[in-house]
Amino acid sequence: MMLAEETKQQIQQAYRDFLAGRGIRARYGQRMMIAEIAKYVSAIQSHDGERTSPPSACVIEAGTGTGKTLSYLLAMIPLARQLNKKLVISTATVALQDQIVGRDLPDLKEFAKLNISWTLAKGRGRYLCLSRLENKLHEHGQGDSDTMPLFLLEEPSAEAGDNRQFMEELLASYASRQWDGDRDHWPGGIPDETWRQVTTDHRQCTNRHCNYFDTCAFFAARGYQENADVIVANHDLVLADLTLGGGAILPRPEDTLYVFDEAHHLPDKALGHFAASLSLQGTRHWLKQVSQALTRIVPFVPPGSGAARVVDSIGAAARDLDPMLDGVYRYLLTETPWPDEGEEDSDHYRYPQGQIGGGVKELVDAAVIASSTLVRHLNTLLEELEKGFDDRKTSDLDRSTAEAWYPAIGTLQNRAEAGLRLWQSFAAKDEGKGPPTARWLQRESWETGDDITLYSSPVLADSLLYSRLWTRAFGAVLTSATLTALGRFDRLRQRAGLPEESQYIVVPSAFRYAEMATVEVPANAIDPSDAAAFTEALVKALPEIWRDESAVLVLFTSRRQMHDVRDLLAPGFPEQIVTQDDMSKAAVLAHHRERIDRGETSILFGVASFAEGIDLPGAYLRHVIITRLPFSVPNDPIEASLAEWITVRGGNPFMEISVPDASIRLIQAAGRLLRTEDDRGRITILDRRIVSRRYGRLLLDALPPFRRILA
Structure with a gap:
């Protein structure tokens, strides 16, 4: 397919309008990403709407500050229209889904002057099933009814209780169109125990045979996809659709251009879907x-x-x-x-x-x-x-x-x-x-x-993703801030089964890393081989390391160790230390921001989920402390099986798997510090292996070019 001149002009004009509307400057990385996506999609050959060129993907690593969401939206929306294909944006997290639907797409429509529509795609389990709700209300009225067999299959729960009044509210709100049947749109939330009784899955759903089909919340939402320019989904939903044959929940892969944001999660998500x-x-x-x-x-x-x-x-x-x-x-x-x-x-x-x-x-x-x-x-x-x-x-x-x-x-x-x-x-x-x-x-x-x-x-999702996704999709763009491991795409290519014809691009960051932050390994960095001794050393070292600082994130690889260190340090730092387990993630981050806004010290303790995906720009985070290099748990059955296979073939699983994966996690952890071009701060690594072992140097060199202070 040749890139139509009209489409090219539309992309360029939309970008100029967006920059002018927001009053911001063009970014080199953003322009590069838009151009690479346009070049990739325009190279796809097709006949009568069916792809004829070999399967391929466009893989783009774009660090924080690139503005990658705007880049792929600006490029892909006009291209999808030219090709008469659906555009599916898939993310790994609800937070990014909400950001795209609630901020990025509205901004694009307003400032880029693009007449676009979008919808948020979810599985059946996020929508009300009117049939089940009616049956449940009937069951409440009839007592133990022989006509309500589905509820015989559910474990009774003390939490469920008699919630007839609440279910009647659900029905009344849906009937009056004050509520669209989407669980996430119900004010105040719906308890899990209640929701399980009024939703359904593809096996329970009778589809067109149901008396409520014409007023079904799920199929109404499906209908919006027909006319939407952009469908925002998540990796789990895309994989669920592929498991059902493709086209059951989302458009057929053959009719779809995909963008997988946070694409480094896709292989693990796929393994979860194909496990038993x-x-x-x-x-x-x-x-x-x-x-x-x-x-x-x-x-x-x-x-x-x-x-x-x-x-x-x-x-x-x-x-x-x-x-x-x-x-x-x-x-x-x-x-x-x-x-x-x-x-x-x-x-x-x-x-x-x-x-x-x-x-x-x-x-x-x-x-x-x-x-x-x-x-x-x-x-x-x-x-x-x-x-x-x-x-x-x-x-x-x-x-x-x-x-x-x-x-x-x-x-x-x-x-x-x-x-x-x-x-x-x-x-x-x-x-x-x-x-x-x-x-x-x-x-x-x-x-x-x-x-x-x-x-x-399965130990790798490569063949599954290749056969069910890459060979069927009309086109796919994969992007994330961390797709390379030790500077190479080899690990991602292996895990995701990416086609041979795929293209790989690293977009230069807009950050001036050496001016904005330091990465430090202090003289008292510790060998973590003895867990008890390591905990004791952390308790001694941490207060000195974060002394006189107010916004700190301390990352652990062990939840138990995180709690042990917190318990030992808490008396000396009353109300200052909060772990990610103390409240919900949103509440922990809100608590942290409130303390910083009041001029108080806040020290966050977290594990893997806080090493990725939290956004604390500016004064909300000035110091990231990484207690231990983030190697995976050696006794994980899937990781152990892969390591065993590599060993049998004469390879070195530690260098081929463990070190590259640790590199990705370390970069993600370090990425919590700099979120905007105005941020400043420091990263401290307390694991001595980063400087004492050969692989440690590889991990250090794979980090962004922060100014180094090594004791």
């Missing part, structure tokens, strides 16, 4: 609920009918599966080589190279067959229920039975399919082209008894 788990005793308890539910449907099914035979088959399949699960539990409990009591993670066991033993394999193969049988019969019952919605088809079940029971059976089928995915993943033979699937066990103790949960996860 199953608790053995928990599943047995659920199977009892299945039996209870089936006894309630029997009066609504004609005796001797096909539906009645399916109900009997489901009951038989559930009864066959229960003792099988009990046998797996007893075998794993006694035959698994669990670590000795007292050892770290003694309740975890990871199968080396993902290979399960012969005895386990036989049990797993049998569970696959039994679970497949249960899923097959549930699918058949769903098909029978679907016939009840269609007056043109002969069905054993009437419409009222179908409406009442379809969501309940859909829930059962969803749970059964999730269990089958775990068993199939445990039974599958790894192809050998990449790292084997990570498979592990975890023993757990609850008030109701002991349990074992089985976990399975």
